[in-house]
Amino acid sequence: MNLARPLPSYLVQRFHGWRATTWQDNKAWYRKLATGGQHPRAMVISCCDSRVHVTSIFGADEGEFFIHRNIANLVPPYQADGEPHGTSAAVEYAVTALKVAHVVVLGHANCGGVKGCHDMCSGHAPALEEKSSFVGRWMDILRPGYERVVQLPAPDQLSALEKEAVLVSLENLMTFPFVRAAVESEELTLHGLWTSTGEGTLEQYDPERGGFHPV
Ligand SMILES: [Zn+2]
Numbered sequence: 001m002n003l004a005r006p007l008p009s010y011l012v013q014r015f016h017g018w019r020a021t022t023w024q025d026n027k028a029w030y031r032k033l034a035t036g037g038q039h040p041r042a043m044v045i046s047c048c049d050s051r052v053h054v055t056s057i058f059g060a061d062e063g064e065f066f067i068h069r070n071i072a073n074l075v076p077p078y079q080a081d082g083e084p085h086g087t088s089a090a091v092e093y094a095v096t097a098l099k100v101a102h103v104v105v106l107g108h109a110n111c112g113g114v115k116g117c118h119d120m121c122s123g124h125a126p127a128l129e130e131k132s133s134f135v136g137r138w139m140d141i142l143r144p145g146y147e148r149v150v151q152l153p154a155p156d157q158l159s160a161l162e163k164e165a166v167l168v169s170l171e172n173l174m175t176f177p178f179v180r181a182a183v184e185s186e187e188l189t190l191h192g193l194w195t196s197t198g199e200g201t202l203e204q205y206d207p208e209r210g211g212f213h214p215v
Pocket of ligand 1: 047048049071072073108111112113114188
């Protein structure tokens, strides 16, 4: 292992810049935040994609959002099988320990994970079908979504599948007994969003009107 190698210099410089400015100017607040525990308003589940900047688009400060990121912002179905499940652990902690009032699933345009799922399900990505593909097996979560978009005109399928990634996740969230219980007792609300960085837009899923609409 090469863990002893120095950090890239840009990371070192940016850290010292942050410490000398943002941290220095707000020291008392940071210390209060450290000792007071976290009380985030909401959990956000977003893609790992470096262009999806949750804290930037919502103007969030430290301590405000409990953020979980994974490929294509997916929540798997509830599966209490004794195996390690990172996303399910984050959902459990947010809902049962932190008791967040909102869980937001944030999908996005030009999602590489969703594109991979589309390629795999349409037979164009045999490598993703391999048992050894972590991305492929993770994207299996979205297969039910592919079935729902495959009849659409080809140019519309990818963004529809990005939105299906949000809807499948919302459906799967409701299979977690503690999520369902919190939603039914109105302590928790689930929200589905989709953002386009290029267009600077944010759309919200509206179950009554159907589909996603600009916020
Ligand atoms: Zn993505």
